[in-house]
Amino acid sequence: MKHLMSGxxxxxxxxxxxxxxxxxxxxxxxxxEILENAVRYKDDVYxxxxxxxxxxxxxxxGASVAGSRSICTMKLVGVNVxxxxxxxxxxxGVNGGFVIVSADDPGFHSSQxxxxxRNYARHAKxxxxxxxxxxxxxDFVRYACEISEQFDVLALFRTTxxxxxxxxxxxxxxxxxxxxxxxxxNDKKFVCVPAYAREHHRKLEKNLEALAEWGxxxxxNRVEMxxxxxxxxxxxxxxxxxxxxxxxxxxxxxxxxTYPIPEKLVRDFASKVDKLYVIEELDPFLEKEIKxxxxxxxxxxxTGLLEELNPSLVAERVLGNPYPTxxxxxxxxxxxxxxxxxxxHRGFFYTVSGxxxxxxxxxxxCYGLGSSAPLSAxxxxxxxxxxFSMAHGMSKSFEMEGTTVGKKILGILGDSTFFHSGMTGxxxxxxxxxxxxxVILDNSITAMTGHQDNPSTGYTLQGETTYSVKIEEVMKxxxxxxxxxxxxxDLAAMQQAIDDAFASxxxxxIITRRPCxxxxxxxxxxxxxxxxxxxxxxxxxxxxxxxxxxxIRDGKAVIDENQCTGCTVCAQVCPFKAIGKEAR
Amino acid sequence: MAETKSILLxxxxxxxxxxxxxxxxxxxxxxxxxxxxCEDHGMAQRGGSxxxxxxxxxxxYAPVFGKGQADIMIALEKMEAVRCASFMKPEGIVVINDYxxxxxxxxxxxxxxxxxxxxxxxDKFHTITVKGEEIAAELGNSxxxxxxxxxxxxxxxxxxxxxxxxxxxxxxxxxxxxxNIAALRAGREAACRNW
Numbered sequence: 001m002k003h004l005m006s007g008x009x010x011x012x013x014x015x016x017x018x019x020x021x022x023x024x025x026x027x028x029x030x031x032x033e034i035l036e037n038a039v040r041y042k043d044d045v046y047x048x049x050x051x052x053x054x055x056x057x058x059x060x061x062g063a064s065v066a067g068s069r070s071i072c073t074m075k076l077v078g079v080n081v082x083x084x085x086x087x088x089x090x091x092x093g094v095n096g097g098f099v100i101v102s103a104d105d106p107g108f109h110s111s112q113x114x115x116x117x118r119n120y121a122r123h124a125k126x127x128x129x130x131x132x133x134x135x136x137x138x139d140f141v142r143y144a145c146e147i148s149e150q151f152d153v154l155a156l157f158r159t160t161x162x163x164x165x166x167x168x169x170x171x172x173x174x175x176x177x178x179x180x181x182x183x184x185x186n187d188k189k190f191v192c193v194p195a196y197a198r199e200h201h202r203k204l205e206k207n208l209e210a211l212a213e214w215g216x217x218x219x220x221n222r223v224e225m226x227x228x229x230x231x232x233x234x235x236x237x238x239x240x241x242x243x244x245x246x247x248x249x250x251x252x253x254x255x256x257x258t259y260p261i262p263e264k265l266v267r268d269f270a271s272k273v274d275k276l277y278v279i280e281e282l283d284p285f286l287e288k289e290i291k292x293x294x295x296x297x298x299x300x301x302x303t304g305l306l307e308e309l310n311p312s313l314v315a316e317r318v319l320g321n322p323y324p325t326x327x328x329x330x331x332x333x334x335x336x337x338x339x340x341x342x343x344x345h346r347g348f349f350y351t352v353s354g355x356x357x358x359x360x361x362x363x364x365x366c367y368g369l370g371s372s373a374p375l376s377a378x379x380x381x382x383x384x385x386x387x388f389s390m391a392h393g394m395s396k397s398f399e400m401e402g403t404t405v406g407k408k409i410l411g412i413l414g415d416s417t418f419f420h421s422g423m424t425g426x427x428x429x430x431x432x433x434x435x436x437x438x439v440i441l442d443n444s445i446t447a448m449t450g451h452q453d454n455p456s457t458g459y460t461l462q463g464e465t466t467y468s469v470k471i472e473e474v475m476k477x478x479x480x481x482x483x484x485x486x487x488x489x490d491l492a493a494m495q496q497a498i499d500d501a502f503a504s505x506x507x508x509x510i511i512t513r514r515p516c517x518x519x520x521x522x523x524x525x526x527x528x529x530x531x532x533x534x535x536x537x538x539x540x541x542x543x544x545x546x547x548x549x550x551x552i553r554d555g556k557a558v559i560d561e562n563q564c565t566g567c568t569v570c571a572q573v574c575p576f577k578a579i580g581k582e583a584r
Numbered sequence: 585m586a587e588t589k590s591i592l593l594x595x596x597x598x599x600x601x602x603x604x605x606x607x608x609x610x611x612x613x614x615x616x617x618x619x620x621x622c623e624d625h626g627m628a629q630r631g632g633s634x635x636x637x638x639x640x641x642x643x644x645y646a647p648v649f650g651k652g653q654a655d656i657m658i659a660l661e662k663m664e665a666v667r668c669a670s671f672m673k674p675e676g677i678v679v680i681n682d683y684x685x686x687x688x689x690x691x692x693x694x695x696x697x698x699x700x701x702x703x704x705x706x707d708k709f710h711t712i713t714v715k716g717e718e719i720a721a722e723l724g725n726s727x728x729x730x731x732x733x734x735x736x737x738x739x740x741x742x743x744x745x746x747x748x749x750x751x752x753x754x755x756x757x758x759x760x761x762x763x764n765i766a767a768l769r770a771g772r773e774a775a776c777r778n779w
Contacts, residue, residue: 004613004621109624133620133647166622166647167609237647244588244645312650323652325670330704332667333695335596335687337632374692543692548631551691560685562726563598 002169007159010134010170011073011101012037014141015045018097019178020071022063023047024056026420027449028075029110030164031103035073035461036452042462044175049452049461052384052420053078054085057100061089064098065190067180069145071157073101076117077383081421086154087124088192091200093152093207096180097145100126101157106281107308109161112364112383114307116282118158121259125204126154127211128259129220130236134168140256142176143220147257151211153204156259160281162237162308212260216268220256223269227251231273233266233286233297238309242279245314261289270295277302277318281309339369341549342517342524342565345441346375347488348412350545350569351495353377357406361391363413363422366448366516367441370412375546378412385421387411391436392429399435408502409436416446416454418471423478430479430507437501438480438509440471441488443516451519471511481506488512491572517565526584527566531557535578542570542579588641589742590649594668595660596685597624597634600730603756604658605636607734611751612640615743620647631688633664658737660716660730661685662701669705678709679737679775681716681729712736714774720767728767735771 005013008031015023015038023045025035039047050056053074063070074082079102086100102120105111121128129144131137137159144155188196215221227249234242235255243252253269255262270276270290278287278299287299302318303309316322339346349370352358354377362368362378363386371378380390391411398404411429413422418440426438446452453459458468472483482504486497494512501508515522536556543550549563550570557578559570571579591608593601605621612619617640624634637648651670659665659680672678682702690697705711714736716729723732731752738748749765756764 002613004609004619162622162648165624166620168620168644168647169613169618240646310648310650310653311646312653323650324674325652326672326674326708328666328669328704328708330666330698330700332663332701333687333689333698335631335633335663335667336689337597338688340631372688373694374688540693546688546692548686548688548691551686552693 002171004167005134005170006033006165006167007131007134007137007163008033008165009037010137011141011159012040013170013172014138015071016041017138017173017175018142018145019069019176020045020099020141020145021068021180022060022070023072024050024059025073026050026053026056026078027446027452028078028103029449030105030161031073031075031078031101032449032452033164034101039461047461049454051455053082057082057089058085061085061098064094064096067096067183069097069178071099071101071141074103076102076104076111076115077113079117079120081384083120083124086120090124090126090154091197091204092190092192093200093204094148094154096178097148097155099141099144099148099155099157101159103164104158104160106160112381114282116285117156118258118285119283121156121158124154125208126156126259127151127257129155129157130256130258131157131159131163132236132239132254132256133163134166134170136256137163138170140220145178147211151207151214153207153211158236160237160308208260212263215257215260215262216264218257218262221262221265222254223265224252224254225272228273230275230277231269232277232279233269233290234279235286236281238279238281241309241311241314244311245319255286258286261286261293263293266290266293266295270297279303279309279314279318336372337369338372338546338548339366340517341547341563342567344443344488344512344514344517345370346545346547346567346569347491347494348439348441348512349375349377350573351491351498352410353544357408359394359407359409361387361394361409361411363387363417365414365417367412367414372546374544384417385413385425387413388422388425388436388438389428391438392425392432392434395435404435410439410498411436412439412441414447415440415442415444415456415471416452419455419469423474426475426480426509427478437498440509440511442471442511442513443519444522445516445519447516447518451516475509475511479507480509482508483511484508485511485513487514489514489567489569491569517567525566527581528561528564528584529559529566529568529571529579529581531559532578532580535576537576537578539575541573541575545569545573588639588644590654591638591741592654592657592668592671593636593638593660594657594664595634595730596664597632599660599685600727601634601636601660604730604734605638607748607751607755608638610755611746611748612638612743614751615746618642618644620644622648633667635668656737656741658733660733663698665705666698666701669708672709676709677740678705678711679733679740680705680711680713681733682713683715683717683729712740712775714771716771719770719774723763723766723770725763728763731764731767732771732774735768736775738768739772739775
């Protein structure tokens with residue numbers, strides 16, 4: 001029987017079937033559902049959310065050193081966070097098979113950049129494995145473990161959004177009964193002091209050579225000969241796009257193990273076709289490897305360096321044969337994602353929005369949406385945990401430039417981001433006498449990725465209750481004497497909290513506390529806001545809160561009751577008291 | 585050999601395109617087709633435009649298609665239909681829920697919601713329109729406008745021999761079964777009047 005599964009569900013099944021025993025991750029689109037599904041097998045696979053990707057990689061690597069097969073999963077930028085242990089672990093090698101899933105996001109579906117993490121395989125000297133559908137997502141996890149053990153390398157399991165989030169049919173297999181070798185101390189292998197590390201490097205280069213040799217005959221790579229005129233080398237979802245777009249008499253070299261490049265196989269395939277294309281998204285990763293072998297091929301000059309591909313784009317750009325389309329005579333207006341109706345963050349952002357003296361250093365999470373019009377309340381966002389440290393740097397710049405007067409700098413991040421990498425920035429502000437107010441927008445969950453637990457929520461991924469770390473206690477311990485906690489949907493209290501924080505002589509921080517409106521484990525009040533059309537004077541002030549549920553129809557404010565949760569932010573800003581709250 | 589058919593579901597995050605795709609893919613897999621499906625997650629769910637693609641045939645390669653490749657579009661919101669028009673094959677069929685959901689830009693008055701979305705599609709494509717929200721509200725829950733719209737589309741998919749009502753019965757939870765089956769029927773009837 002075949003099962004229709006997303007790539008992430010299939011990787012989770014692959015984790016089970018490969019005999020993996022320990023899995024750790026920090027959630028991040030498009031990787032999150034891997035561990036959410038792997039936890040179904042919690043009797044056989046220990047699964048946990050780590051506070052960040054570096055911790056996740058170290059946990060999984062520790063398990064490998066101890067003898068188990070292990071895996072960590074993360075989104076593309078998470079690999080940057082985890083890069084430090086990854087590069088050195090690659091030198092040390094493994095005990096049990098060790099797999100790192102990098103879920104890349106060509107096309108920026110839900111990410112701040114579209115870095116091509118295949119480059120990490122070359123840079124950190126790891127085996128690179130790229131599945132092209134859900135069946136391969138499942139099957140290749142086991143191959144990844146075996147490659148890792150056989151060649152003593154890390155296996156970088158690289159997917160893209162369309163692999164993680166597309167569903168295709170999967171046939172299940174049995175779980176491998178992998179027996180961990182009894183643990184024995186092996187400090188020469190697992191301690192990275194220079195004297196040992198020199199030997200690690202020498203050994204790693206040899207292992208990669210052997211892996212390249214093996215790659216030419218391995219089951220992850222296959223040749224599909226159909227004709228001798230045109231050949232395509234491809235991997236991952238790009239293979240599927242090319243397979244659909246190219247004519248039936250095109251031959252394919254479909255690679256699943258893409259680094260180190262299987263030189264013999266590539267040379268042999270190239271010699272059998274008159275014209276060779278390399279079809280890949282983002283960087284010319286395969287193309288450069290193939291050209292470095294002295295083989296002529298065409299790729300990026302046609303496909304381009306940006307965004308993701310699809311069959312239609314391959315047909316247009318590579319074959320010069322665009323599919324016909326029809327233009328309609330109406331232009332749609334943009335529909336950017338927005339803070340949900342009832343989102344607790346709206347109260348904070350409305351309070352600081354449009355006020356020139358506030359400078360808001362933002363962070364990664366739902367609250368990034370506070371940058372969208374009409375709130376437009378954020379000055380900068382870079383990466384997880386950057387808000388506090390960048391705010392501190394801005395304040396030091398203003399001090400040095402003598403332009404501090406009239407500037408109130410706030411760094412903002414959420415509860416999960418605080419534990420991810422916000423605490424270090426918060427301690428730096430105290431350590432180096434910063435003049436900024438850190439704000440933790442605590443909605444009791446990791447929200448943007450679909451509600452995963454973190455050290456403050458009191459639950460583990462395996463569904464057990466656990467100690468709930470109190471953010472206010474952490475901040476107090478770091479040196480914030482004045483910790484102000486407020487309900488962000490109470491606009492007067494929110495403004496007072498900010499004023500008090502800046503007026504205080506002591507180091508101050510703010511925690512806005514209200515659970516995500518979508519959080520199911522909390523009992524939310526059932527209410528709705530309604531506009532009294534007679535009282536509404538069409539001033540449009542309520543539109544400034546940026547709630548998708550409010551709009552103007554026939555000159556009057558109307559609230560879409562399908563969407564409204566009765567949060568009352570609009571009612572609080574209405575100067576004519578035309579909006580009232582009613583129970584549902 | 586059955587060629588790959590491509591279905592585009594277009595709407596706004598939270599409208600329930602995912603439920604329709606679950607109904608569709610369940611039926612297609614049970615009918616023995618090769619099926620691939622691709623949906624938006626994460627950022628786009630927060631009130632943004634969302635699309636879900638479903639493809640089926642004897643052998644499907646790409647899980648996602650591009651411009652000029654959709655055989656049928658099921659649009660849960662009328663401006664989203666216009667946004668996705670370029671994905672359609674010129675001879676493709678469009679099913680539109682004649683329903684307006686403001687975007688954060690139109691709601692806050694930063695842009696005007698365009699007039700004539702349905703007419704613009706009717707002008708260029710074979711189009712079925714259905715007043716999904718009105719019909720759903722009459723059934724007692726306007727959220728089921730997604731299934732009403734799917735009901736209007738299901739006879740235009742070109743797949744015979746599927747008992748959609750029993751598929752819905754298997755996909756939705758027990759307490760919502762009756763409502764969703766009624767929604768499917770109402771959408772189907774509305775489409776008959778519309779052809």
